[in-house]
Structures are given as structure tokens and as C-alpha cells.
Amino acid sequence: ILDYWVKNIEKLISEADFWTSAGSIEHWLNSIDYAFKNGGYTIWGQRLGIDSLKEFFEIELRGRRGRTGVQRPFIVNYVESKPLINIFYVRGKGVIGAGLVSHIVIDVHNLFWDEELKEGRVIYPLRWVMKVIWLHKSVRENPTDPRKWEGDHIDLFFRSGLQHVVKPEDVEKIRKFLLSKKDEIQVTLNTFSKEVYVLRKPVIEEMPSMPNIHEIIKKVTEELVIDEEVILLFITSLLAGRNVMLAGKPGTGKTMLAKMVSELLGFKPLIAVANAHWSRYDVIGGMVLKGGKPAWKSGWLIIALTEHLRSKHGGGRWRGAYLIIDEVNRADVDKAFGEFFTIFAGIDPSEWIIPESLIKEIRSYDERDSYGLDFLELADKYLEHIDGVGYRVPDDFRVICTLNYVDIRNLFILGEAFTRRFARILVNYPSDEDKELNVLFSKAEKEGFRKEIVQSFKEDIKEKLKKLINELRKIERLPFGPANVYSLIRIALTYKTLNPDKDNISILKKSLETSISLSTLWDEELKKGVERVINNVLGSA
Known part of the structure; x- marks a missing residue:
């Protein structure tokens, strides 16, 4: 049925039930990025608390009286096999796309948007999957750079969240708009039908040759008793653009492995040992009093990023820096790593963004430590800036964590929201x-x-x-x-x-x-x- 509508665009536009979804550029960046990774299908959602969700089902499924929201006609029309077209509206930009709804789901388990990842809970449990049928040219050409996005104007009032377009004059405005985009609709569909779509530049522009990798393994095994396959997997994960978590019992050489491989790859290792008192102040940074006045003090991530940029562009021994967080499960992840979730939102380095709000926070202090001062200067000079979003993390920067497990009663449990940001490698006792x-x-x-x-x-x-x-x-x-x-x-x-x-x-x-x-x-x-x-x-x- 979906294929039928996509092949008959004019008929689809004339018979569709229209809906609008207005959201922030950050939310739409997540959804557009998802579309380019998943063959032109994307996800959007409706903010609902669990109580509201329960109330909705009490009313709809048990026939009880009460108020129903916009969700009712959305679900009813979908069940009746009406084609639903959702218009994508970005606040401050305009209309950037449209999608044909293929699935409606209730999902209270999977975190999707950065906002959910940061808070560690599902905020938008009512979700719908859409086949993207049209994207503005500026979005198609710059899917991961929203500062270059532009939007079209439709003379409608776009409110936040999901809205049903019911007035005949408003429905006609949308139909005319989409019919005027027929050629662009075909370009959009062709874009997603390509067998290979190159979204990003390669993560590793200069990968060490295989003999050098084997030389690294040889040097490591002369010092550490770790199986060669584990070392190769570790190096491969780093070169493939992944942050890495090394897990195993104490004494298996995880920290030394992280340090040695970092150095042999040409990156300065910065080792921070986590503890139960860690907070945002230790990981990102925050305010201290200096001479009775508030001042910025950098946390380990800002320190490591600064050292990375200093080393990379300073012409010295190192190609950059890696941050090694030792015994990460001694820290309370929810308390200490909230903004880490935001910065490292996905597994791909091109998704790693230092938010504008953090940069503004550091700038707001008249007094800053040397790392804060240098970080702002180096970020402005060397990092790609996405207006209104933030600065891209250098794609050759890595975070390596070690995790000990013996007596879990003395440690914090690391949730999936944290661990999925890492390639996880088990460092066992030696086999020989x-x-x-x-x-x-x-x-x-x-x-x-x-x-x-x-x-x-x-x-x-x-x-x-x-x-x-x-x-x-x-x-x-x-x-x-x-x-x-x-x-x-x-x-x-x-x-x-x-x-x-x-x-x-x-x-x-x-x-x-x-x-x-x-x-x-x-x-x-x-x-x-x-x-x-x-x-x-x-x-x-």
C-alpha cells in the first residue's frame, strides 16, 4: 500500500489526511539524520507522560468518558487506512519536508532524541515512522549541517507538537504547496533509493598501514599479557571511529593497554580515575570561586579536548589526545555524565557535538582556567561551528573507559544509554x-x-x-x-x-x-x- 501511494503522488496528495509537526532544529536534526541512515524512513513523536498515556487508553479502549487529545483522530484515521502526510516544520526555519506515515507505535523503552538521552527517559512515547517523500533541497544537500538548512513558507499557524489540519482552506494550501514540489519529491525519493548514499566523509583519513598495526601489537605483547585478538579489536575499534570501553577483572592490563595503544597510535593519553564523588564538575567543568569571584574550572573532557587541539595543531610529538577514564563504574553515571550523553549522542563521530549552551556558559565567566581560555580560542579557530547547535568534536578524538568487575556491590551499574556509546571489549585473563x-x-x-x-x-x-x-x-x-x-x-x-x-x-x-x-x-x-x-x-x- 505504501508503494502504491509513493508511485501515485498526485493521488496521494489529493486524498491524504494532513498533519503538522513543529519542533526544534535539534530534534529534526536527529530525525533527518536517522532518515539518511535508514533508507528514507524517519521517526517523530508526541510528548506524553505515562499518566496521559494510561488515560488515553482508558478512554479509547474501555469506552470511558473523558477528554481525548489530538492522538485520537491520528490513530483512528491511520487504522482506517487513510494516508497520513506529516509536514515537517522547524521553528525559525519553516517547512523543510514531509513524510507518509507507515507505522504508529507506543515505545516506552528506547531513547531516540538527544533530549531523551540526556534525561535518561522516554519523553515522546507515541511515535510514528514515516517514509520521507519530500525534503527541502538545502536539507538534502546538508543533512548533518542545519546551519545551512532553509525552509519554505506556508500560510498556516504552526503550533508545537502534532496538529491536525482540518480547515478546508488550510488543507488546500498544503495540497497546492506539495503539488508545486512534485519534481523535488521525485528527487527526494531517488536520493533515498540509491544503493549507496555517502553521508559523511570517512572517519579515518590516514589509517596506519597494516604492518604498523602489527608492529603496535608486537610492542604491546612484549609488555602486557593480553591476547593479540583483543589488542587488534581494540585498535580496529579506535580506527573505525568508536569510543571504547575495556571491561574485565582487575589486573588484566586494561589501563596499560589503553595507555600504550594511545601512545603507539600517536595520541597523548590523559588518564582520569573515576570515583563515587564525581559530578558534572569533574567531567565537564563548572564554577569555582577565585578571589571571591566566580570563575570557570574545566573538567576532564574539556581538558582532554583542549590537549587534543593543542597537540594536533602545535606541531609537536603528538597527533592529538585521548581521554582515558579509569574504573568508570566507580562514578554515578547519571550524576556525572549527563552532558556527555548530549555531546556523544551517537556512535558516529560526525554526530558528536559540543552544544552551543556549553560554549556560552564558559564564555559567560570573566575568569577562566588556562584550559577554558585555550579551549574557546582553539574551538573558534579549528572546530566546525553549526550555528545555533554547537561545535563538532574532532573526528579523531576518542574516549576510552575501563570497567572492573568483581564485586558489583561496591560499584555503580552502567545503563545501556551510557554503554551503547562505546564499543565494548572484554579483556579476559590470558589464554596461554x-x-x-x-x-x-x-x-x-x-x-x-x-x-x-x-x-x-x-x-x-x-x-x-x-x-x-x-x-x-x-x-x-x-x-x-x-x-x-x-x-x-x-x-x-x-x-x-x-x-x-x-x-x-x-x-x-x-x-x-x-x-x-x-x-x-x-x-x-x-x-x-x-x-x-x-x-x-x-x-x-
């Missing part, structure tokens, strides 16, 4: 214990331990240590990653250097005590599990 020990003992030699002591100790205790590692890692709540193993090796080799006559098993036992998680001190069950493994592998003496 022989390789793990070879790397760690080799690392000890590089750090200055005498080769003969390292080799002698390794040959004597290697099989016992392998079994110990294997058994300890079976204890679910005990973190015992390569970092813990290396701590054990360093302490054991130091002990052996100072006490060469001491037997190696005793040294291994003593060193292990200093490398096990402190939680064994107060978790009796965990303590007994560790003691059982040690006695079974190393003996109880």
Missing part, C-alpha cells in the same frame, strides 16, 4: 599461561633483575606457579590477573636476590601473600578458598 610467564619473567630481566636469578627461579617454580595461577583464577570473586602475577614475581625475585639460600617454594608462598587482594582479610570464605589452593599446590608446610 606459558606465554604469560615468559613475558612477565622477560619483563623482570628488562627491569634489571639478574638473568641467572630470573632463569633459575623460573625453571624451579614455573610448573607450580602455572598450576597456582590456574587454580586461583577459578575462584570467582578473586582478582588474579597478570598484574598480580607480576607483582608476585617482582617481590619473589627481590626476596631471592637478598636471600639466595632461601628455598623457592617458601619465597613463592611469602610473595603470594603480598599480591593477593586485600578482600581476603575480611572475606572468610574467600580466605579459605585461597588457603585451600595454596596448600594443594604448594603444600601446607
Whole structure:
């Protein structure tokens, strides 16, 4: 039926039921962007509280008396198979497009618009999917740059939200308008029917050659005991334009992996360790008192963006900067990352926008820290500005988060609204214990331990240590990653250097005590599990 109407545009225009949707440029930017990613289908919605939604269904479905809103004729006419045409109106611009309604849905689970992502709740639960039949030429040619959008004028009064066009004279105005756009309607439909539509420039303009990527992997595996496939996936995700979340048990090398890969790709790593007290002030920035007067102090994201622009355009060692947020789940995401949701609204770097409101906020302070001062200057000079919307985040800037999981009772839960902004990579314990020990003992030699002591100790205790590692890692709540193993090796080799006559098993036992998680001190069950493994592998003496 939809195809029939699209192939018979004049008949569609003459028989359609007309509706208008007025909204902000930010909302329409989300919807137009969606259309170009989804073959010409887009989404719009009606603001309804849950109580209003319940009331609507009480009235309509149970036949109870009460007032009904504009939703009733919209749904009834749709059910009766009337073609519904929705006119797209942008406040301050005019009419920018039109769509033929294909589906009406109630959706209380999926966040779509930036406003919903920022607040973490569905605001527009009554939604309709539309086949876009006409877009203004300026929108077709600049779908992600609303500062270049223009709109047409129709002599109607456009109110916010969904409105039914019922006056015959108003219906006739819309019909005449759409008939005058017949050629543009065909261009719009052809635009979306193309097999490939290039919406954005490539994210990576200069990707490192494959030999260089393998060289990076080689250098990382000389220092860290992480499977090569994990490292390759991490590098690939960064080069593909994704922010990345590295998740795994403590001690698996997540933070060092983030730091090393950042450096080897040529980006300065800035490491911030999250905690439960983090707020918007720590992530974005905010007001401090300086000499009794309000002043702007930058948070980690503004600091990292400033360092990125300084490095990228300063001609020094670095190509830019990456922000590494360590142990992100120690922060309350809802409290600290609200504007992060807005800035990194989607997974594609071309969707990342620093909002105009934040820039204005920083400018409003007479006193600013050095990062605030430099950020404004560098943003004006190097970042693309979308009038009324904000500044594009540089497409080679990345945020990398690490997430530890052992005892989730001590951590905040990260919701899907946050985690979907990242490529999620699991960093497990190494799959090859022989390789793990070879790397760690080799690392000890590089750090200055005498080769003969390292080799002698390794040959004597290697099989016992392998079994110990294997058994300890079976204890679910005990973190015992390569970092813990290396701590054990360093302490054991130091002990052996100072006490060469001491037997190696005793040294291994003593060193292990200093490398096990402190939680064994107060978790009796965990303590007994560790003691059982040690006695079974190393003996109880």
C-alpha cells in the first residue's frame, strides 16, 4: 500500500489526511539524520507522560468518558487506512519536508532524541515512522549541517507538537504547496533509493598501514599479557571511529593497554580515575570561586579536548589526545555524565557535538582556567561551528573507559544509554599461561633483575606457579590477573636476590601473600578458598 501511494503522488496528495509537526532544529536534526541512515524512513513523536498515556487508553479502549487529545483522530484515521502526510516544520526555519506515515507505535523503552538521552527517559512515547517523500533541497544537500538548512513558507499557524489540519482552506494550501514540489519529491525519493548514499566523509583519513598495526601489537605483547585478538579489536575499534570501553577483572592490563595503544597510535593519553564523588564538575567543568569571584574550572573532557587541539595543531610529538577514564563504574553515571550523553549522542563521530549552551556558559565567566581560555580560542579557530547547535568534536578524538568487575556491590551499574556509546571489549585473563610467564619473567630481566636469578627461579617454580595461577583464577570473586602475577614475581625475585639460600617454594608462598587482594582479610570464605589452593599446590608446610 505504501508503494502504491509513493508511485501515485498526485493521488496521494489529493486524498491524504494532513498533519503538522513543529519542533526544534535539534530534534529534526536527529530525525533527518536517522532518515539518511535508514533508507528514507524517519521517526517523530508526541510528548506524553505515562499518566496521559494510561488515560488515553482508558478512554479509547474501555469506552470511558473523558477528554481525548489530538492522538485520537491520528490513530483512528491511520487504522482506517487513510494516508497520513506529516509536514515537517522547524521553528525559525519553516517547512523543510514531509513524510507518509507507515507505522504508529507506543515505545516506552528506547531513547531516540538527544533530549531523551540526556534525561535518561522516554519523553515522546507515541511515535510514528514515516517514509520521507519530500525534503527541502538545502536539507538534502546538508543533512548533518542545519546551519545551512532553509525552509519554505506556508500560510498556516504552526503550533508545537502534532496538529491536525482540518480547515478546508488550510488543507488546500498544503495540497497546492506539495503539488508545486512534485519534481523535488521525485528527487527526494531517488536520493533515498540509491544503493549507496555517502553521508559523511570517512572517519579515518590516514589509517596506519597494516604492518604498523602489527608492529603496535608486537610492542604491546612484549609488555602486557593480553591476547593479540583483543589488542587488534581494540585498535580496529579506535580506527573505525568508536569510543571504547575495556571491561574485565582487575589486573588484566586494561589501563596499560589503553595507555600504550594511545601512545603507539600517536595520541597523548590523559588518564582520569573515576570515583563515587564525581559530578558534572569533574567531567565537564563548572564554577569555582577565585578571589571571591566566580570563575570557570574545566573538567576532564574539556581538558582532554583542549590537549587534543593543542597537540594536533602545535606541531609537536603528538597527533592529538585521548581521554582515558579509569574504573568508570566507580562514578554515578547519571550524576556525572549527563552532558556527555548530549555531546556523544551517537556512535558516529560526525554526530558528536559540543552544544552551543556549553560554549556560552564558559564564555559567560570573566575568569577562566588556562584550559577554558585555550579551549574557546582553539574551538573558534579549528572546530566546525553549526550555528545555533554547537561545535563538532574532532573526528579523531576518542574516549576510552575501563570497567572492573568483581564485586558489583561496591560499584555503580552502567545503563545501556551510557554503554551503547562505546564499543565494548572484554579483556579476559590470558589464554596461554606459558606465554604469560615468559613475558612477565622477560619483563623482570628488562627491569634489571639478574638473568641467572630470573632463569633459575623460573625453571624451579614455573610448573607450580602455572598450576597456582590456574587454580586461583577459578575462584570467582578473586582478582588474579597478570598484574598480580607480576607483582608476585617482582617481590619473589627481590626476596631471592637478598636471600639466595632461601628455598623457592617458601619465597613463592611469602610473595603470594603480598599480591593477593586485600578482600581476603575480611572475606572468610574467600580466605579459605585461597588457603585451600595454596596448600594443594604448594603444600601446607
